[in-house]
Amino acid sequence: MLNNLTFSVAISTFNRNEDLRRCLEALRNQTYKSFEVVVSSGGEPEGVKKVTEEFKDLKITVINQQKKGIVEGRNLGWKYAQGEVVCLID
Numbered sequence: 001m002l003n004n005l006t007f008s009v010a011i012s013t014f015n016r017n018e019d020l021r022r023c024l025e026a027l028r029n030q031t032y033k034s035f036e037v038v039v040s041s042g043g044e045p046e047g048v049k050k051v052t053e054e055f056k057d058l059k060i061t062v063i064n065q066q067k068k069g070i071v072e073g074r075n076l077g078w079k080y081a082q083g084e085v086v087c088l089i090d
Contacts, residue, residue: 007035010077011089012070014042017051023089024055038080040065040073 009027013020020039027037036059041048045064052060063076074088 005034005085006083007032008038008077008081008083008086009035009089010038010040010074010081010086012040012042012073012077013048014070014073015044015047017044017047020048021051021054024051024058024060028055028058035059036061036082038063038077040076042066042068042073 011020011023024037027035039048039052039060039062041062041064045062048062048064052062061080063080065072065076070090074090077088078086
């Protein structure tokens with residue numbers, strides 16, 4: 001049953017590009033591959049773009065927002081998620 005589920009992993013970030021890189025690397029190393037990643041960035045859009053471009057093998061959507069906080073970042077992750085199950089990573 002699990003093999004048929006698709007997941008959305010919503011990541012809310014604010015000027016933490018190295019942490020985002022480590023998070024995406026961990027996701028890349030998962031054995032279960034039926035997931036997408038939605039990154040909600042509250043700052044430094046060029047840095048986030050640079051990091052996410054390193055992970056072209058992952059399906060990543062980046063949403064840039066103006067410093068609205070972690071709750072708004074989570075809400076945007078939910079809004080753009082396409083999977084049956086949404087996992088939040090802060």
